[in-house]
Amino acid sequence: MRPLERKLLQKITDKGITFDDVLELLDKTSKHEMNKNFQDDCLFQTxxxxxxLMLDSLLKYRLIKKEGNKYYKVEQEKEKTPE
Structure with a gap:
């Protein structure tokens, strides 16, 4: 998982996050940090x-789910230890 994806995952609250919120996060990100996370694509992509790309990879890892136009964290069930 890329550091930007981890930062995005931490930013998701109970209210969820929209695509525009993700774009706002990327606007605040420096060119150097973008280059660290996406070495090949940084110069010519929007x-x-x-x-x-970040939302699709988090969906693929099943860390978030999409409902309508919002993305929410998937609640992880804690494993019960046998006693």
């Missing part, structure tokens, strides 16, 4: 591309 923020929309990076937002979609």
């Amino acid at each position: 923020n929309k591309y990076f937002a979609k």
